Amino acid sequence: MFKYIRRKIGEASFIHTDSFDDAEKAADPQAIGEFVEVRVNNVKINFIKVKKEKDDRAKDSSAKVQGSPREETQKVSGDKGTS
Numbered sequence: 001m002f003k004y005i006r007r008k009i010g011e012a013s014f015i016h017t018d019s020f021d022d023a024e025k026a027a028d029p030q031a032i033g034e035f036v037e038v039r040v041n042n043v044k045i046n047f048i049k050v051k052k053e054k055d056d057r058a059k060d061s062s063a064k065v066q067g068s069p070r071e072e073t074q075k076v077s078g079d080k081g082t083s
Contacts, residue, residue, distance in 0.1 A: 001055040010045040014038055 018033030020026035026033065 003053050003055045005051045005053055007049045007051070008045050009047055009049065010043065012040050012043045014040045 016038050017036040018026075019036050020031065020033040025031045
């Protein structure tokens, strides 16, 4: 079984806003402040790439093959000790 992966490659500009207690900390590019928000602007998609990848799951993914938790729970709850 195959899956298709789509990747969008592009560019964007953003504004990352932090809050600081004083001007010296805010002026230091290495300082970490309290996060306020991020705004993304001018999103431009340059191209889209689609790739076919192999899915490693079994083709027959029924409850009997995979043993779903719901089916196992129903067996246990309905079991009166007579196997």
